[in-house]
Amino acid sequence: MHVTVNGEVVELSESTPLLDYLISRNLNPAVLVVEYNRKILHxxxxxQIQIGDGDTLEILSFVGGG
Structure with a gap:
């Protein structure tokens, strides 16, 4: 199964819940914004979202600085 994440094609072995995918990538959900198939998800x-073949994700994180 192929999914596009931030412009790169990623291969997943099976449909995966979005939250599980984010955690598996060691991403902190508290500082993320996720666009799933061109819609920003709350x-x-x-x-509740299952990542499937052909889906597109844009994952953005907030960073502090000055």
Whole structure:
């Protein structure tokens, strides 16, 4: 199964819940914004979304600085 994540094609072995995918990549959900198939998802829906073949994700993180 192929998914595009931040412009790069990633191969997943099976459909995966979005929240599980983020955690498996050692990403902190508290500082992320996720666009799923061109729609920004509210954090409450991340555990309900199953990433499937052909899906597109854009994952952005907040960083502090000055």
């Amino acid at each position: 954090r409450d829906r991340w555990s």
